[in-house]
Amino acid sequence: xxxxxxxxxxxxxxxxxxxxxxxxYDSGEGGGIPIPGSVxxxxxxxASDLQLRxxxxxxxxxxxxxxxxxxxxxxxxxxxxxxxxxxxALAILKERNLRPHLLVHDDVLPEFEDVEKTDxxxxxxxxxxxxxxxxxxxxxxxxxxxxxKPVLFSLGRGRYYKETDxxxxxxxxxxxxxxxACDVEAEVVGKPAPMFFQSxxxxxxxxxxxxxxxxxxxxNDVGGAQNCGMRxxxxxxxxxxxxxxxxxxxxxxxxRMPPSCSxxxxxGDSAYI
Amino acid sequence: xxxxxxxxxxxxxxxxxxxxxxxxYDSGEGGGIPIPGSVxxxxxxxASDLQLRxxxxxxxxxxxxxxxxxxxxxxxxxxxxxxxxxxxALAILKERNLRPHLLVHDDVLPEFEDVEKTDxxxxxxxxxxxxxxxxxxxxxxxxxxxxxKPVLFSLGRGRYYKETDxxxxxxxxxxxxxxxACDVEAEVVGKPAPMFFQSxxxxxxxxxxxxxxxxxxxxNDVGGAQNCGMRxxxxxxxxxxxxxxxxxxxxxxxxRMPPSCSxxxxxGDSAYI
Numbered sequence: 001x002x003x004x005x006x007x008x009x010x011x012x013x014x015x016x017x018x019x020x021x022x023x024x025y026d027s028g029e030g031g032g033i034p035i036p037g038s039v040x041x042x043x044x045x046x047a048s049d050l051q052l053r054x055x056x057x058x059x060x061x062x063x064x065x066x067x068x069x070x071x072x073x074x075x076x077x078x079x080x081x082x083x084x085x086x087x088x089a090l091a092i093l094k095e096r097n098l099r100p101h102l103l104v105h106d107d108v109l110p111e112f113e114d115v116e117k118t119d120x121x122x123x124x125x126x127x128x129x130x131x132x133x134x135x136x137x138x139x140x141x142x143x144x145x146x147x148x149k150p151v152l153f154s155l156g157r158g159r160y161y162k163e164t165d166x167x168x169x170x171x172x173x174x175x176x177x178x179x180x181a182c183d184v185e186a187e188v189v190g191k192p193a194p195m196f197f198q199s200x201x202x203x204x205x206x207x208x209x210x211x212x213x214x215x216x217x218x219x220n221d222v223g224g225a226q227n228c229g230m231r232x233x234x235x236x237x238x239x240x241x242x243x244x245x246x247x248x249x250x251x252x253x254x255x256r257m258p259p260s261c262s263x264x265x266x267x268g269d270s271a272y273i
Numbered sequence: 274x275x276x277x278x279x280x281x282x283x284x285x286x287x288x289x290x291x292x293x294x295x296x297x298y299d300s301g302e303g304g305g306i307p308i309p310g311s312v313x314x315x316x317x318x319x320a321s322d323l324q325l326r327x328x329x330x331x332x333x334x335x336x337x338x339x340x341x342x343x344x345x346x347x348x349x350x351x352x353x354x355x356x357x358x359x360x361x362a363l364a365i366l367k368e369r370n371l372r373p374h375l376l377v378h379d380d381v382l383p384e385f386e387d388v389e390k391t392d393x394x395x396x397x398x399x400x401x402x403x404x405x406x407x408x409x410x411x412x413x414x415x416x417x418x419x420x421x422k423p424v425l426f427s428l429g430r431g432r433y434y435k436e437t438d439x440x441x442x443x444x445x446x447x448x449x450x451x452x453x454a455c456d457v458e459a460e461v462v463g464k465p466a467p468m469f470f471q472s473x474x475x476x477x478x479x480x481x482x483x484x485x486x487x488x489x490x491x492x493n494d495v496g497g498a499q500n501c502g503m504r505x506x507x508x509x510x511x512x513x514x515x516x517x518x519x520x521x522x523x524x525x526x527x528x529r530m531p532p533s534c535s536x537x538x539x540x541g542d543s544a545y546i
Contacts, residue, residue: 058371060383130406130408132407137442141433141440142440159453159456160418165412169407169411172453173451173453173454174450176450180449181432181446184433189303221494228331
């Protein structure tokens with residue numbers, strides 16, 4: 001994007017939506033570590049006139065525990081500002097009278113406490129990590145294949161994410177596995193589903209073109225936002241490097257971003273607005 | 274297929290290729306159990322003028338151990354008559370100077386004893402069953418994603434198979450998972466790869482149109498064979514029912530097939546020749 005276009009974009013900007021893992025922090029043992037400068041960047045955004053929301057596909061914890069972790073890292077953040085797939089999925093299940101077989105992380109189970117789970121008529125998968133055993137995936141498969149019309153929900157569709165000790169397979173990989181096994185297409189809850197971004201915009205009360213999504217995932221963050229008419233910007237932290245094999249590109253958009261929004265990060269291949 | 278066409282097909286027939294799991298036996302605890310009538314059917318085929326080969330995507334054992342199991346079930350069968358993916362993969366690895374990271378069943382590991390495995394530059398996955406843990410799949414992913422041009426071999430691409438205690442996810446599901454994670458396309462070794470069928474035809478010394486493939490998998494057995502110009506026939510045993518949701522269709526082609534080849538099984542949706 002040329003500097004002129006970037007300035008135009010900033011003029012109409014009323015809200016910023018931040019991805020979290022890979023933008024604010026890198027996950028890993030002990031919960032992960034904040035990316036240098038990100039705590040201050042959130043602080044400055046909050047002090048600005050811009051609205052701010054956080055939008056994550058994190059499904060390894062309840063939203064409450066997840067936000068508590070971010071607070072411990074020093075972030076000024078509250079539960080009501082955070083949009084994550086599990087509460088969105090719960091709303092869909094209740095609306096459609098569905099009883100899920102859950103293949104999710106133990107720590108996100110409390111989000112689904114209130115829903116009937118006996119005699120399941122759909123499957124919900126999240127980032128179950130080590131719970132993605134052969135046995136557990138086979139159990140989910142057996143529920144699906146016995147349904148006349150298999151219904152599969154995937155909490156996000158990411159390929160992988162970065163932890164402090166390396167890259168880890170994300171839920172999208174297992175979504176593809178079950179899609180192939182049962183010849184179905186999963187319904188994605190979370191990014192990049194348009195409904196998910198729309199719920200954030202509705203909450204901010206602004207139009208898509210007034211919002212900027214900042215993330216490290218070109219498909220789920222940037223592409224997803226753009227499909228909704230939002231602006232999207234990819235940071236060079238998190239999983240960025242590996243996606244594009246630019247081993248030596250400089251990092252960190254969020255620390256240099258609004259309120260003094262520079263066009264620094266649109267100079268390379270890394271920014272798509 | 275009309276009865277007339279079926280008779281024409283039989284006239285030119287010089288060889289029969291049998292899938293094994295779901296056609297000759299159902300796998301499961303203790304190695305599985307023969308499908309009623311199949312031991313006798315193999316015996317009759319061997320007594321006929323037709324050539325006979327066995328073609329399997331089985332990768333949970335070495336060919337030797339696998340054949341020994343079938344012999345214990347009463348089948349007249351020898352190692353040289355059986356075509357399976359692991360020996361075919363080994364030949365490719367050696368030819369292309371590739372060093373595999375193996376994600377396969379423990380019992381098939383001896384097939385790969387002779388190949389260099391340090392500093393891997395490709396990944397080979399087979400039906401690893403319980404070894405398809407999150408950790409093991411992540412290890413394979415990390416090898417692939419670090420390669421400039423990831424090379425993934427999949428020993429078959431089946432979705433699932435039937436064991437005596439229910440349906441089990443097959444290697445194809447994990448192939449899809451790694452394909453998505455790394456944005457690559459796997460090279461399939463085994464059915465339905467044309468090279469695999471061709472090697473069986475070469476061994477029999479006959480033309481594709483002179484050969485009939487009999488299997489329970491519409492894509493890997495019947496479709497794969499047809500893509501090579503062979504005839505293909507789907508039996509109603511093994512995983513057949515579930516594929517087509519014909520809960521009450523009658524079963525077992527192989528027990529009623531050559532040398533007195535009837536057209537019985539071309540009457541329904543189950544036979545594709």
